[in-house]
Amino acid sequence: MLIDSLSQIVGESAASPVEDSDSGMRNFPDENPNPVMRLSRQGHLLYANRASAPLLNTWQQQAGGNIQGESLSMLLEAVQSASLRQADFICEDKVFTVVFAPVAGSDYLNVYALDTTEMKKVQLALQAALDEIGQLKNRLQQENRYLQDEIKQVLGADAIIGESDAQKKLLQKVRQVTKTDTTVLITGETGTGKELIARAIHAGSDRKDRPLVKVNCAALPVGLIESELFGHEKGAFTGASSRKIGRFELADGGTIFLDEISDLPLELQSKLLRVLQEGEIERVGGNRTIGVDVRVIAATNRILAQSISDGEFREDLFYRLNVFPIMCPPLRNRKTDIAMLTHHFLQKYGTKIGKRIDTIDAPILARLQAYNWPGNVRELENIIERSIILSEGNTLQLDEAFDLNITPNAQPGIRTIKEVELEMMQSALEDCQWIIEGHSGAAERLGIAPSTLRERIKKHDLQRSGSDACKRLSA
Numbered sequence: 001m002l003i004d005s006l007s008q009i010v011g012e013s014a015a016s017p018v019e020d021s022d023s024g025m026r027n028f029p030d031e032n033p034n035p036v037m038r039l040s041r042q043g044h045l046l047y048a049n050r051a052s053a054p055l056l057n058t059w060q061q062q063a064g065g066n067i068q069g070e071s072l073s074m075l076l077e078a079v080q081s082a083s084l085r086q087a088d089f090i091c092e093d094k095v096f097t098v099v100f101a102p103v104a105g106s107d108y109l110n111v112y113a114l115d116t117t118e119m120k121k122v123q124l125a126l127q128a129a130l131d132e133i134g135q136l137k138n139r140l141q142q143e144n145r146y147l148q149d150e151i152k153q154v155l156g157a158d159a160i161i162g163e164s165d166a167q168k169k170l171l172q173k174v175r176q177v178t179k180t181d182t183t184v185l186i187t188g189e190t191g192t193g194k195e196l197i198a199r200a201i202h203a204g205s206d207r208k209d210r211p212l213v214k215v216n217c218a219a220l221p222v223g224l225i226e227s228e229l230f231g232h233e234k235g236a237f238t239g240a241s242s243r244k245i246g247r248f249e250l251a252d253g254g255t256i257f258l259d260e261i262s263d264l265p266l267e268l269q270s271k272l273l274r275v276l277q278e279g280e281i282e283r284v285g286g287n288r289t290i291g292v293d294v295r296v297i298a299a300t301n302r303i304l305a306q307s308i309s310d311g312e313f314r315e316d317l318f319y320r321l322n323v324f325p326i327m328c329p330p331l332r333n334r335k336t337d338i339a340m341l342t343h344h345f346l347q348k349y350g351t352k353i354g355k356r357i358d359t360i361d362a363p364i365l366a367r368l369q370a371y372n373w374p375g376n377v378r379e380l381e382n383i384i385e386r387s388i389i390l391s392e393g394n395t396l397q398l399d400e401a402f403d404l405n406i407t408p409n410a411q412p413g414i415r416t417i418k419e420v421e422l423e424m425m426q427s428a429l430e431d432c433q434w435i436i437e438g439h440s441g442a443a444e445r446l447g448i449a450p451s452t453l454r455e456r457i458k459k460h461d462l463q464r465s466g467s468d469a470c471k472r473l474s475a
Contacts, residue, residue, distance in 0.1 A: 035096065035113035041079045043067045046108055054091040055098065055113060075100050078109060088116070095120045135243070160196055161344050162337035166329035169431075170197070177324045178204035183276065185261075185321045186299040187433070188328030191378030194299040195259065197326060202255040207295060210254030213247050218260035226268055227284050236285025248281050251294045261298040261321065262307050269314045276320045296321070303464050305434070327431045331373040331380065333423075338369050341377060345384040346396065355388055359395040367398060422460055425453070434464060 035055050037048035043066035048056060060068040067075065070087065078085040078100040085100045098113040160171065177184055178201050186194045195214070202212040220228055227236075231246030247256060258264070264272065275281055276296060280289040298321045307313035331338070339360070346357050373379055383402060391397040428442040435441045436450050443450040456462075 034115070035098075035111070037111045039067065039075060039100075039109050039111055041075075041107055041109065043072045043075050052113075054094065055089060055096055058089055058091045071098075074098075075109060078102050088120070089113075093117070135245070160193065160200055161341055162334055163340065164334035164336045166334045166427075166431075167337060170326065170329065173324075173326050174200050175204075177201060177326075179206070180324075181205075181207075181295050183295070183321055183323045184297045184326060185324070186297065186326045186328060187304075188299075188301065189330050189374075189376055190301045191376035192328035192330060193377055194301075194328055195257065197328060198255075198257040198297045198299065201297060202257075202295075205255070205295070207254045211251055212255045212257060213251035214257045214259065215247050216259045218263040222265055225265065226271070229268070230271070230281045230283055232284035233286045236283070240285065243283075246281065246283065248275060248292050248294055249290065252292045253294075255295045255297060258296065258298040260300060262300040262302040262304060262313060266312070266314065269317050273314065273317045273320060276317075306464065325433055327433065329427070329431065331376040333427050335369045338380070339365055341380055342368060342384055342396075345381050346388065349385045349388050353385075353388055355391070357388055357391055357394050357396050361395060364396055364398060367402070371402075421456075422462070425456060425460075426462055429457075429462065430464075 032049055033051055035049065035052040037052045037056075038046040040046060045056070045061055045065075045067070055071075056067070059071040066072065071089065074085045074087050079102055082102055082104075084102075087098055089096050089098055094115055095117045096113045097116045098111060101110045101112065103110060160167075160174075174197060184198075184201060186197050188194055199212060202208060215229065217225065227240075227244065227246065229246050229248055231244050231249055232240050234240060234243050258272075271281075275292070275294070278289075279293065280291055282289050304313055304318050304322075308315050308318060342360060342365070346360075350357050368380070375382075383398070384396075387396055387398055387402075390399050425442070425446065428445045429436075432440060432442040432445065436443050436453055438444070441450065443453045446453065
């Protein structure tokens with residue numbers, strides 16, 4: 001112990017209250033590198049060697065005066081208890097461990113000190129290492145729980161299925177962006193497979209060995225979103241009994257998928273913008289920034305341009321997210337994929353339910369292709385699962401409830417040229433985020449002049465829509 005070390009300097013007098021004399025104190029050479037002094041019981045300086053100067057300056061001791069502050073408190077405690085008192089004092093860039101030793105039968109105390117700067121540095125480094133180990137352990141535990149949940153979902157995840165032109169274009173864009181670290185914004189209606197696209201991008205990237213952390217911004221309580229994303233320190237708010245690692249720290253080195261990004265509250269959008277710009281986060285209740293290396297993939301089923309116009313989404317955040325936009329086409333624009341998707345779901349749920357259905361009659365397939373599918377692939381999946389349960393034999397049968405979903409306009413039949421033209425224009429505009437001109441514009445995709453496309457948009461009153469394929473003129 002430090003007191004034992006001090007005892008080697010001052011003899012047995014430092015280990016317990018002992019008899020002492022002025023001559024005994026004077027035996028300490030002035031050149032002794034360790035501070036040695038004598039103080040009255042009121043804190044008045046009686047003697048001090050040269051090495052004591054830093055401590056006396058820290059204790060605000062003036063010539064002929066008493067020591068002040070914490071040193072005086074320690075001295076009075078030693079006097080009152082008639083026993084040793086030990087404390088650490090910081091003097092500029094040094095740390096001294098000081099012992100106040102009352103001398104029995106006298107009106108003074110001897111004070112001995114050791115420079116423990118290096119030892120304190122070692123202790124602080126050790127404590128920092130232990131804290132870091134604790135943080136890593138906490139992170140690994142959370143990451144393990146997250147990956148266990150992820151494995152359960154991945155084992156049942158569907159592949160990206162389809163050979164339609166729309167699906168081929170989608171997969172081409174996925175291949176183009178996979179090997180980069182570029183931020184991706186995936187848009188599309190509910191049920192079009194936006195999460196599958198995010199998984200495919202991550203799985204083909206150099207970050208595939210690190211987690212793909214998912215966050216559903218619409219599902220998190222408003223008061224907990226910041227803590228979930230960025231973590232919190234112990235005591236940051238009521239119930240914060242320990243430090244928590246946020247999703248961004250958990251995804252460090254990997255990818256974070258922010259689903260339903262349009263539901264992120266405005267006050268947190270600015271903090272997300274900072275992460276995208278600076279690569280730094282700050283835990284709730286923390287006072288330091290933490291660097292993170294995370295690729296961001298965001299998704300929404302809303303038209304963000306409209307959310308910006310309504311004041312619900314930051315325009316600067318949109319441009320940060322929209323570096324590489326990917327539009328997932330609705331199922332009604334890729335009806336040639338319906339047969340392939342149906343067979344896939346028949347195999348998946350047939351095995352799960354314990355029924356083998358391997359035949360789809362042409363009229364059944366025609367009914368599936370005639371439906372408009374507002375719920376897209378997810379709705380198709382649910383209908384096929386339900387149909388497997390209700391089907392007898394090995395031939396797929398659709399229940400009567402499905403027929404009620406088909407509107408007269410969706411029944412099989414011949415479409416007019418106007419209907420085909422409107423659907424093509426609307427699909428191209430939605431795929432291109434309503435960009436008309438340029439290499440990635442809808443006019444080039446349709447093979448018409450931008451001025452012609454603008455005229456037809458105005459003529460047919462085409463408008464942005466999150467669910468309708470197009471706005472048709474009434475007869």
